[in-house]
Amino acid sequence: MKTVDEQKTVNAERTTGQSVTVPLNRGWWEKHGRTVVVWGGRLVLSVVLLVAWQLCAGRVFDLTFTSRPLDVARRLGDWQRDGLLWSNTWVTLKEVLLGFALGASTGAVTGFVLASLPTFYRVVDPFIVALYSLPKVALAPLFIVWFGIGLQMKVLLAAVTVFFLVFLNTAVGVREVDRGLIDAVRLMGGRRRDVVLKVVLPASMTGLLTGLKVAVPYSLIGAVIGELVASNRGLGYLISDAAANFDTAGVFATLVVLSVIATVLNLFVSLIDRRANRWKPLEGRK
Structure with a gap:
């Protein structure tokens, strides 16, 4: 099954005989979701490492x-x-x-x-x-x-x-x-x-x-x-x-x-x- 956007592209190709790029009507999450996930993952990883460092210092590692x-x-x-x-x-x-x-x-x-x-x-x-x-x-x-x-x-x-x-x-x-x-x-x-x-x-x-x-x-x-x-x-x-x-x-x-x-x-x-x-x-x- 082709999506609506893919079908539009196919129809345009059949009509003109050339490949046509059709703008996608994407929402905010579709445009920026991957960036949000990447930066969110970086933030979570940073917090986890800092918390682990804080908890382990003095217990597992020497503060010196x-x-x-x-x-x-x-x-x-x-x-x-x-x-x-x-x-x-x-x-x-x-x-x-x-x-x-x-x-x-x-x-x-x-x-x-x-x-x-x-x-x-x-x-x-x-x-x-x-x-x-x-x-x-x-x-x-x-x-x-x-x-x-x-x-x-x-x-x-x-x-x-x-x-x-x-x-x-x-x-x-x-x-x-x-x-x-x-x-x-x-x-x-x-x-x-x-x-x-x-x-x-x-x-x-x-x-x-x-x-x-x-x-x-x-x-x-x-x-x-x-x-x-x-x-x-x-x-x-x-x-x-x-x-x-x-x-x-x-x-x-x-x-x-x-x-x-x-x-x-x-x-x-x-x-x-x-x-x-x-x-x-x-x-x-x-």
Whole structure:
């Protein structure tokens, strides 16, 4: 048995000889029900985990190592009233945003240009992979020698971490462009500029956006590593200071703030992804 909407589509196809998309008259739940279920499930899971943590702390786990959700909430409240939370969060957020912008922009441009030059890309590829394989925490002491312990060092460390992720994903996106599309544009008289702007650039957006999504948490990692190694401000400094004083609640409170920052940045990148992929068929969107 076909539904009413399916029957309308079939009748339209028989009349015109073409496939016609008929708007569906769906209710609010049919449109948003799945989203409500997903977010409801996330909320329930979060509550269950927090309650289990609260009940088990002090009974199953040692409070010295795990603290409790209520203690973490109290620590956040204390830091908020003292102004300690916002001042240090702003320092880290500034480092993350500047590092992410610098690393993402340079990585995207470099990846697009080098991947468009196949022979040159094959020459430099081993060197890029070797640099990417270096642990970023090992670069922190070198960056301190070069740039000091100020804001610049943390921004550049975050930018280097982001650069390689965006570069590699953008390069993959460019190198995997459908050759048939390129040949079709050339057969229609398109010049190299047309191929780049109308085929390669749109097709490589998937790789670029994947790189941006992956790079968001790594920009945080780069900035926090710099703060852990040498800093007297920022969320990394709060983690280091809390750990030195065996303040487990303080460590977890800082991790909560870092998680919120990463979530907000990921949502922002997801919005860009949706706008950039509006040209794709529905089944091709994530």
